[in-house]
Amino acid sequence: xxxxxxxxxxxxxxxxxxxxxxxxxxxxxxxxxxxxxxxxxxxxxxxxxxxxxxxxxxxxxxxxxxxxxxxxxxxxxxxxxxxxxxxxxxxxxxxxxxxxxxxxxxxxxxxxxxxxxxxxxxxxxxxxxxxxxxxxxxxxxxxxxxxxxxxxxxxxxxxxxxxxxxxxxxxxxxxxxxxxxxxxx
Amino acid sequence: xxxxxxxxxxxxxxxxxxxxxxxxxxxxxxxxxxxxxxxxxxxxxxxxxxxxxxxxxxxxxxxxxxxxxxxxxxxxxxxxxxxxxxxxxxxxxxxxxxxxxxxxxxxxxxxxxxxxxxxxxxxxxxxxxxxxxxxxxxxxxxxxxxxxxxxxxxxxxxxxxxxxxxxxxxxxxxxxxxxxxxxxxxxxxxxxxxxxxxxxxxxxxxxxxxxxxxxxxxxxxxxxxxxxxxxxxxxxxxxxxxxxxxxxxxxxxxxxxxxxxxxxxx
Numbered sequence: 001x002x003x004x005x006x007x008x009x010x011x012x013x014x015x016x017x018x019x020x021x022x023x024x025x026x027x028x029x030x031x032x033x034x035x036x037x038x039x040x041x042x043x044x045x046x047x048x049x050x051x052x053x054x055x056x057x058x059x060x061x062x063x064x065x066x067x068x069x070x071x072x073x074x075x076x077x078x079x080x081x082x083x084x085x086x087x088x089x090x091x092x093x094x095x096x097x098x099x100x101x102x103x104x105x106x107x108x109x110x111x112x113x114x115x116x117x118x119x120x121x122x123x124x125x126x127x128x129x130x131x132x133x134x135x136x137x138x139x140x141x142x143x144x145x146x147x148x149x150x151x152x153x154x155x156x157x158x159x160x161x162x163x164x165x166x167x168x169x170x171x172x173x174x175x176x177x178x179x180x181x182x183x184x185x
Numbered sequence: 186x187x188x189x190x191x192x193x194x195x196x197x198x199x200x201x202x203x204x205x206x207x208x209x210x211x212x213x214x215x216x217x218x219x220x221x222x223x224x225x226x227x228x229x230x231x232x233x234x235x236x237x238x239x240x241x242x243x244x245x246x247x248x249x250x251x252x253x254x255x256x257x258x259x260x261x262x263x264x265x266x267x268x269x270x271x272x273x274x275x276x277x278x279x280x281x282x283x284x285x286x287x288x289x290x291x292x293x294x295x296x297x298x299x300x301x302x303x304x305x306x307x308x309x310x311x312x313x314x315x316x317x318x319x320x321x322x323x324x325x326x327x328x329x330x331x332x333x334x335x336x337x338x339x340x341x342x343x344x345x346x347x348x349x350x351x352x353x354x355x356x357x358x359x360x361x362x363x364x365x366x367x368x369x370x371x372x373x374x375x376x377x378x379x380x381x382x383x384x385x386x387x388x389x390x391x392x393x394x395x396x397x398x399x400x401x402x403x404x405x406x407x408x409x410x411x412x413x414x415x416x417x418x419x420x421x422x423x424x425x426x427x428x429x430x431x432x433x434x435x436x437x438x439x440x441x442x443x444x445x446x447x448x449x450x451x
Binding site: 012013014016019020023024027041045048049052053056057059104107108 | 186187189192193195196197199200203204207359362366
């Protein structure tokens with residue numbers, strides 16, 4: 001059992017502190033992951049809250065098949081997909097709002113990803129298509145293995161391997177355009 | 186961007202609102218389904234009564250009844266009057282006396298005798314037809330009993346240890362909590378109430394326990410005293426038949442701490 005699982009167990013037993021710990025530990029990573037779907041850090045923040053509200057209200061059962069983080073990200077993904085189904089058309093964002101959003105995203109990147117190289121990589125990933133962004137985010141920044149990614153994205157391991165390969169190729173070409181060095185990829 | 190404390194507050198506030206909305210929705214749904222069920226029962230009763238009348242009318246039109254009296258019982262007077270007009274004006278008509286019966290009266294009286302037999306069977310039919318309808322009418326008033334949960338099988342076997350509750354405090358055992366999560370408000374939970382005072386168990390047979398049981402009964406809880414044992418060693422237990430709400434919003438007295446658990450918990 002990792003900390004998330006034990007905190008969740010505490011929460012189910014009536015200790016509100018359990019959910020507080022979960023929010024503290026996972027909120028930033030979840031926002032960046034959900035941002036891969038919606039490309040708007042504010043919306044991603046709302047979706048992060050929706051994910052935790054779903055956890056508190058529905059109290060879904062956690063089976064220890066995968067880690068708590070994998071399970072939480074799966075719920076987050078479902079929340080994001082529900083959101084995208086309801087809001088197919090993108091809302092227009094003003095230039096000022098866009099700057100504000102980018103600024104806040106940069107702040108979150110700095111606090112969560114910390115390393116400069118990771119931050120640059122994360123920014124380069126913005127240009128990729130949504131599925132590539134998600135798979136690379138889980139692989140590079142959350143250190144999920146292929147089985148965990150497959151569980152979150154509801155794909156087979158083989159599909160995930162292919163997806164990662166294509167995503168890396170796409171990222172490589174983006175980095176080439178920017179003149180990045182990418183030998184670590 | 187919100188800091189994590191703001192996020193926590195937002196999440197908890199929204200969760201409380203969402204839970205409130207869900208409960209309201211469930212109550213509305215329950216109310217709606219109760220109304221539909223009641224309406225369905227009323228319609229079923231109505232159709233049943235109508236059907237009973239119709240089948241009575243069909244028998245009349247087939248001229249099965251020997252007497253007008255029988256027909257009146259079933260409310261099919263008009264039909265029968267036509268059939269039995271002979272009593273008023275055509276009595277003794279040979280048309281209705283097959284086999285050359287000279288008077289015809291005997292024949293009518295025979296008919297009447299048969300009719301009396303039929304009368305009995307009709308009364309039985311009526312009784313059979315209308316009895317269930319009355320029962321169904323009553324069932325609208327009487328709510329079906331709630332399902333009772335008296336034990337819970339944990340997926341993973343575990344023995345839990347608990348600290349004795351302080352005076353004025355109460356808690357539910359972990360299996361009971363799990364059962365309440367699974368079954369919710371729709372069932373009754375049959376639980377053992379263990380009373381604690383100064384960290385020690387108050388014997389259920391004691392006078393204090395009895396008084397506390399009476400206090401709880403006075404507050405509207407269903408308190409049952411049950412004895413279990415092999416004949417030689419019999420123990421008494423205070424049992425509550427309570428809903429989830431009654432257990433989670435328990436009206437604890439200041440004198441005792443309370444623990445609720447299923448009887449068969451290890």
